[in-house]
Amino acid sequence: MPQHIALKDSFRETRVYSARTITAIAIVFGLLALILGRYYSLQITHYDTYRTQSDRNRVQLQPLPPRRGLIYDRNGVLLADNRPSYILSVVRERVSNLDDTLAELQTLVPVSDSDLDNFQKKLKRSRPYEAVPLRFRLTEEERAQLAVNRHQLPGVVVDAQLLRHYPHGTLFSHALGYVGRINEQETWDLDETDYRGTFHIGKVGIEKFYEDTLHGTVGYQNVETNAHGRVLRVLERFDPVPGADLKLHLDIRLQKTAYDALEGRRGAVVAIDPATGGILALVSTPGFDTNLFVNGISSVEYSALRDSPDVPLFNRAVQGQYPPGSTIKPIMGMAGLESGLVTPESTVADPGWYRLPGDSRRYRDWILKIRGTGHAPQVALNMAIAESCDVYFYDLARRLTIDRMYDYMHPYGFGERTGVDTTNERRGVLPSTRWKREAMAQPWYPGETLSAGIGQGYMLTTPMQLAVATNVLATRGELRQPRLVSQVDGQTVQAPLIGQVEARQENWDSIHQAMRSVVHSERGSARKIAKGIEYEVAGKTGTAQVIGIAQNAIYKEEDVAERHRNHGLFIAFAPLEAPTIAVAVIVENGGGSSAAYPIARKVMDTWLIGDESAG
Amino acid sequence: MSDYVRQMPHGSNDLARPPSTAARFHIDVPLLILLMTLTALGLTVLYSGSGSDTGAVVRQGRYFLVGYVVMIVAAQIRLAQYMRWAPWFYLVGVGLLVAVIFVGVGAKGAQRWLSLGGFRFQPSEILKLVVPMTVAWFLAERILPPRFRYILGSLVIIGIPAALILKQPDLGTALLIAASGMFVVFMAGIGWRYIFGAVVLAAASMWPAWMFVLKDYQKQRILTLLNPESDKLGAGWNIIQSKTAIGSGGWAGKGWTQGTQSQLDFLPESHTDFIIAVLAEEFGLRGVLLLLSLYILILLRGFWIGLRAQTSYGRMLAGSLTLTFFVYIFVNMGMVAGLLPVVGVPLPLVSAGGTSVVTLMAGFGLLMAVSTERRTVGNG
Structure with a gap:
């Protein structure tokens, strides 16, 4: 150195x-x-700023979704309840890399594309630190998988929520409707506050119509959470108010009877309690399992339902519009009697066909192809209804004219929505000259009046309208708005009386007797169901043409493709003297009313006798 | 060297009074008291910062025990000895750093550790003491202030380990080590024109450093510092949460173990690098002032020891160690408060972790060696 x-x-x-x-x-x-x-x-x-920020960090307002109201049938059988279901949610703010976390989750539990799609949409609208649901109805195994890996998955939350469940999904598919996940469109219309923490909403049917009643009021809790979103302590709590429970007029026994009787066919049954206007049965077949929709139906399942030629998603009872056919004859009869154009004793000559004065075209009676002649040389009202004589009503229709027919029939509820408490109801068509001018910009032709007189042509009714009109006959004039719901949270809901058909009692008697003859006379068109019957029924058969039949062609059922066969209809009420049920049945392409009246009999038996066919 | 390390013959009658126990064991009592107070405060905050984990406190207490033993042992060795060993320490240290490159163990993308029979340690920690020791050794016998070529020589001594550590990569430690060496040069009295020149050079090299030296994650930290809101959930999260923790503490704090930010896991690294935020949140500005006062007293004591040192070597070493200790405080407190980019520098003697405690305490051992060296010479 x-x-x-x-x-x-x-x-x-x-x-x-x-x-x-x-x-x-x-x-x-x-x-x-x-x-x-x-x-x-x-x-x-800057103490205040950071103090606030720190409080906001740890204290989180969590919505407490209300319990959705339960739905019972008239006997107290549970039709819609809520079952605990585990939901997998993600809190974006607590996830370091969302894509990685989603990928990681997909290795643990199956997540479908539609789940992901829904998640992304919801994510866009979520508030900071809100748990956005990714998967519903986790199985035990999936929950275990997630629990084991929880420490590796910050921001991933598994919690229980009540999810709608339909114990009799298919049986009540059209009567109840269903809930489904709230979609984007619905989000815009909703009160966002009220639906915080609620992922489902009524989509159709009662579930939609009574959405506000069933939903309840959301509650909140202030919770202290850690950075991983784990709730450590509840600071404050405002309990949610559960949705109101609904009790329906529907009777599961009738529902099951009607459904089983229609099994394998396309059709609808509506049964009404005349005293209350309450709907005892509302069946449209084919049905579908409404539980599928609660969770977000898979696209395969959905397209299978949507594209099925049997259109199972279509509620025939209120959406299906069919020509009523001869089922309107009792009401035409009332119009004839009330207008004084006919008396119970007056007769019409029936060669099996009818011709307008100055017109060569023959309007055939359905019996012509069977017997080659009419029902009888002279036909009176009772026989005309019992045997469903077309010629009698051609003549009556001609004399009544279409606009007076409209005036007499409109009070029975035709051409208007019944106002039933469900969704998607159609109004049907009750034709008149004005209607044709407005709807088609065409004048009314006299021949069309004849068709209208036997419920063909332009006239269209829903099974619900037919049931309501039948109920007017049964109650001698009361037009009551049909109701599915009888009680909301124990409070009885009255079906409002919306109209009254004023008519003389002897005319009601005549029509009731004529309708009785449909079932209980030897030549009644529905005499087959009288066998072994323990009560008196007033009914009327009907057949609705699906395709126009050429002038001289003889209609042969076998030759016509199944889809082109006539619809079979039947309306009835019973017991005759003091009716407790009014029924309308339609069987699409049933060939004729013989497909429909046995179903009505079964439903009435179940209601009046409670026979073995009850479920 | 023996020519200026003159020792008194034992049992000399010239001693006015018998040496106290502290003097006999080369202990600087004021420094010891300050350190023990700081240790107590540190463990208190750590208990809360670790989520009331007694285990973490006991573990840290054990590190402190080791640290104090290391300090006392280090204080017993004469400065001349350190000076003689310095170049050899340096060679071994650099050798270990090179070894890290080839056989090192990594974590989180950085290769910093050497594993010796299950015992893992960071060679860079040793360099924190060895670099100032070596630079001091290099300059001690020169005429001070040092001439330019000796300044260059010092820069080479500093540059080699700093570059190796930067390569690991460990920017924080590299900067600390470079600073500790530079402080020696500064305390040696290097001319102001060199200092200003260096500052200008540093400013000029910022752009090339950004382009070629800094890794993406290091750039990200700087960008995040400038605008933490830009990356709220990523790198900005730490800074936002720590600022929130500090700010929400106010003057009086939320109370021990009552800090919501730290107790509820919002604050990351709450028991290690970000522990000052726990203190600030739970004890408020009062607590920060208390800690800062302790630090200032320790720093002043360090400067005092430097001023009273009898040899150039002791002076430069004491000054450098004191300033390095300050850098720890400044960088850590600045980074947690969002003033400086996030670099891995612990809050000295408060953050959990054995390595930094032992290194720091060894440094204080050296300071005590300097401090007690004065006594033996001063009485001569």
């Missing part, structure tokens, strides 16, 4: 060092003052 010792100036070194120390201390204090200033600024000057 070189020897510089002799040159080292110890005094100078000390002096320089002291100077440097003072400089260093000055710098140190300067920088520490900077630090202190920073802490002062954070802790004193």
Whole structure:
């Protein structure tokens, strides 16, 4: 080592060092003052800002979704309840990399594309720190999988929520409707606050019509959470108000009877309690399992339902519009009697066909192709209804004219929505000259009046309208709005009386007797169901043409493709003297009313006798 | 060297009074008291920062125990000895750093550790003491202030380990080590024109450093510092949460173990690098002032020891160690408060972790060696 010792100036070194120390201390204090200033600024000057931020960090307002109201049938059988279901949700703010987390979750539990799609949509609209659902109805195994891996998945939440469940999904598919996940469109229309934490909403049917009643009121809780979103402590809680429970007029026994009787066919049954207007049965077949929709139906399942030629998603009872056929004859009869154009005794000559004056075209009676002649040389009202004589009603229709037919039939509820408490109801068509002018910009032709007189042509009714009209007949004039729901949270809901058909009692008697003959006379068109019957039924058969039949062609059922066969209809009420049920049945392409009246009989048996066919 | 390390013959009658126990064991009592107070405060905050984990406190207490033993042992060795060993320490340290490149163990994308029979340690920690020791050794016998070529020589001594550590990559440690070496040069009295020159050079090299030296994650930290809101859930999260923790503490704090930010896991690294936020949240600005006062007293004591040191070597070492200790405080407190980019620098003697405690305490051992060196010479 070189020897510089002799040159080292110890005094100078000390002096320089002291100077440097003072400089260093000055710098140190300067920088520490900077630090202190920073802490002062954070802790004193901006204290309020950070205090608020820290409170917001840990305290989180969590919505407490209300329990959806339950739905019971008239006997107290549970039709829609809520079952605990585990939901997998993700809190975006607590996830370091959303894509990675989603990928990771997909290795643990199956997540469908539609789940992901829904998740992404919801994510866009979610509030900060809100748990966005990804998968519903986790199985035990899936929950275990997630629980084991939870520590690796910050921001992933599994919690229980009540999810709608339909114990009799298919049986009540059209009567109840269903709930489904709230879609984007619905989100816009909703009160967002009320639906925080609720992922489902009524989509159709009662579930939609009574959405506000069933939903309840959302509650909240203030919770303290850690950075992973785990709730540590509830600070404050406002309980949700559960939705109101609904009790329906529907009777599961009738529902099952009607459904089983229609099994394998396309058709609808509506049964009404005349006293209350309550709907005892509402069946449209084919049905479908409504539980599929609660969870977000898979696209395969959905397209299978949507594209089925049997259109199972279509509620035939209120959406299906069919020509009523001969089922309107009792009402035409009432119009004839009330207008004075006919009496119970007056007759019409029936050669099996009818011709308008000055027109060569023959309007055939359905019986012509069977017997080659009419029902009888002279036909009176009772026989005309019992045997469904077309010629009698051709004549009556001609004399009544279409606009007076409209006036007499409109009070029975035709051409208007019944106002039943469900969704998607159609109004049907009750034709008149004005209607044709407005709807088709065409004048009314006299021949069309004849068709209208036997319920063909332009006239269209829903099974619900037919049941309501039948109920007017049964109650001698009361037009009551049909109701599915009888009680909301124990409070009885009255079906409002919306109209009254004023008519003389003897005319009601005549029509009731004529309808009785349909079933209970030897030549009644529905005499087959009289066998072994323990009560008196007033009914009327009907056949609705699906395709126009050429002038002279003889209609042969076998030759016509199944889809082109006539619809079979039947309306009835019973017991005759004091009716407790009014029924309308339609069987699409049933060929004729013989497909429909046995079903009505079964439903009435179940209601009046409670026979073995009850479920 | 023996020519200026003159020792008194034992049992000399010239001693006015018998040496105290502290003096006999080369202990600087004021420094010891300050350190023990800081240790107590540190463990208190750590208990809360670790989520009331007694285990973490006991573990840290054990590190402190080791640290104090290391300090006392280090204080017993004469400065001349350190000076003689310095170049050899340096060679071994650099050798270990090179070894890290080839056989090192990594974590989180950085290769910093050497594993010796299950015992893992960071060679860069050793360099934190060895670099200032070596630079001091290099300059001690020169005429001070040092001439330009000796300044260059010092820069080479500093540059080699700093570059190796930067390569690991560990920007924080590299900067600390470079600073500790530079402080020696500064305390040696290097001319102001060199200092200003270096500052200008540093400013000029910022752009090339950004382009070629800094890794993406290091750039990200700087960008995040400038605008933490831009990356709320990523790198910005730490800073936002720590600022929230500090700010919400106010003057009085939320109370020990009552800090919602730290106790509810919002604050990351709450028991290690970000522990000052726990202190600030739970004890408020009062707590920060208390801690800062302790630090300032320790720093002043360090400067005092430097001023009273009898040899150039002791002076420069004491000044450098004191300033390095300050850098720890400044960088850590600045980074947690969002003033400086996030670099891995612990809050000295408060953050959990054994390595930094042992290194720091060894440094204080050296300071005590300097401090007690004065006594033996001063009485001569």
